Amino acid sequence: MEQQLPRSNNSTTRNLVDHVATGLAVLSTILVVTPLVAIFAYLLFKGASSLNLAFFTQVPKPVGEVGGGMANAILGSGIILAIASLMGVPVGIAAGIYLAEFGRNTRFANVVRFTADVLNGVPSIVMGIAVYSLIVLPQKHFSAFSGGVALGIMMIPTITRTTEEMLVMVPNSVREAALGLGLPNWRSVLSITLRTASPGVITGCMLAFARVAGETAPLLFTAFGNSFWSTNLNQPIAALPLQIYIYAISPYDDWHRLAWAGALVLILLIVVSVALVRYVASRGTLKGAA
C-alpha cells in the first residue's frame, strides 16, 4: 500500500517561490548592510587623509593654527571608558545574576527588570544632567571621574538584561549537575552557570561598551572636555566624541578634517577593542565546546 503526499504544487511553482523568498532575504540583507558599509567607507574617505602621526601624538592647536591632533582625547576616552567599565560591568553582571539565579519571580526582581528597561530608554543627555547634579555640583568641578560614572550607569541596564537572558538559557541540568557534586549554590552559580553563559555575557558587555564609547551628550556636563593633556581623574578631561562634536560644529575647515579623522579613529578603536576582547575570550575555547 503506497500513500503519496498530496502534490498540489508542481515543481516549477515551488522552485519559483523558493527563489523569490531567497531573493527577498538577500535583498533585505543588502539593505541592512549598505548603510553600514557606506558610513564606514565615507569615514575612511573623509578621515583617512587627515590621519597622520601628529593626530595621535599632539594635543589640539589653538584656534587659527593649523595642525594638531587628538592624543589627549584618545587617552581621555580610554580613561573614561575604563572607569565606566570598572563600574558598569561588575554591577551589571551581578544584577543579572541576581535576576536569573536568585530573584527570578520575586516582586523585587520584577521591579529591577522594569527599572533596568526604563533606564535603558532614558535619553543619554538626561543621564549627563543626573550625574552633573549628583557628582559635579557637589564637587564644584567637572571631572573625568563623573564622565566615567555617567557612561558606567548607562552600561548597567544592557549588561544586566543580557546577563540575565544568557543565564536563563543555561539548561537546568547543568545546575543540577553542579549541586549534585556537593557544590554550594554560590560556587555553582559563579563557576558553572556563569561560565557556561560567558560567551553571551561577554557579548552583552561589548555591546554596552561600544554603545557608550560613542556617547557625547552625557559627557558634556561631566567630563566637559579639555584642550590640554590631563590624566587627573578630578579634572575635566578630553574625550573623542566631545572633541569631534566641538570640531564638527566649528567654522574652520581644518577642524572639520580633524573631526572626520576623529570619527574614524573612534570607530576603529571600538572595533579593535571588541575584536581584542573576543579574541582573548575565545582563546580558552575547547574543541567541540557548545
Add this chain to the structure above:
Amino acid sequence: MGVGITVKDLDAWYGTHQTLFKISLDIPANQATALIGPSGCGKSTFVRCLNRMHETNASGRVDGTVRIGAMDIYKDAAPVEIRRRVGMVFQRPNPFPTMSIYENVASGLKLNGFRNRRVLDEIVERSLKHAALWEEVKDDLRRKSGASLSGGQQQRLCIARALAVDPEVLLMDEPASALDPVSTAKIEDLIFELKSQYTIVIVTHNMQQAARVAERTGFFLSGKLVEFDVTHKIFTNPGDKRTEDYITGRFG
C-alpha cells in the same frame, strides 16, 4: 566503601501535590538496588530525596527519615555535605559544556577547594578508568570539551565526575534511557564493576536492565512502594498482583 541506606516513612510533595507516600525500605551496602515502575510513579522523586536534590525545586518538600550509614541526612547535615557522599548520575548526560574532559572530572574537587595538581591528575585518571572511558579520551583530556563526546561517552564522563569526589552511594536516575544499546551495555557492565565499592541505587524503565544489574528491586506505583524484594523473586514470583501485572506488561 559503600554504606547502607535506611528510609523510614518518607513523604514528598511538590507544592500541595503529594508524590511519595510513607516509603520505608532498607537499601543494602555494596549492592545495586533497582527501582522500577511506570512514569510518574515517584521513583525519580524518591532517589532525589536520598541526596536532598528534591528540595532544590522551589516547591519541593520532604518529611520522614533517611539514614545514610549512621547519618540522618535531614537532621544531621547540610545538603552540600550529603551530596559529596551521595553522588548522582542523571537521566540525560549533563557534562559542563564549557569545560574540558579533565576539568569536568576534576570539577567536584577543584571547585570545593582541592588544589593539589599531582593528586588531581591521579584522581582524574582513576575515575575515568573506573568509568571505562580512559582509553577513549586519554589523548584529548584537556583539548576537548566534555560536550564534544558522544552521548554514551558523556554519560560515562558524568559517572567519572561523580566518582571523582569519592562518594559512598551512587544514585542513577535512568542513566541509560537516552543511550543506544551498545552504550547501555557499557553502563550496565560498569554498574556491575562499581557495586563492589559503592552502594548503587538505579532507577530504570527497563526491566531487563533491573534484572541484569540489581540484587534487589523495588516496584513503585502512584507514589507508593508496592513491593521490595530480591530481584529474582520480584521477576519470577512477585508477592503482589500489581507487580505481576506490571512486569508481565499488562499496564505501564
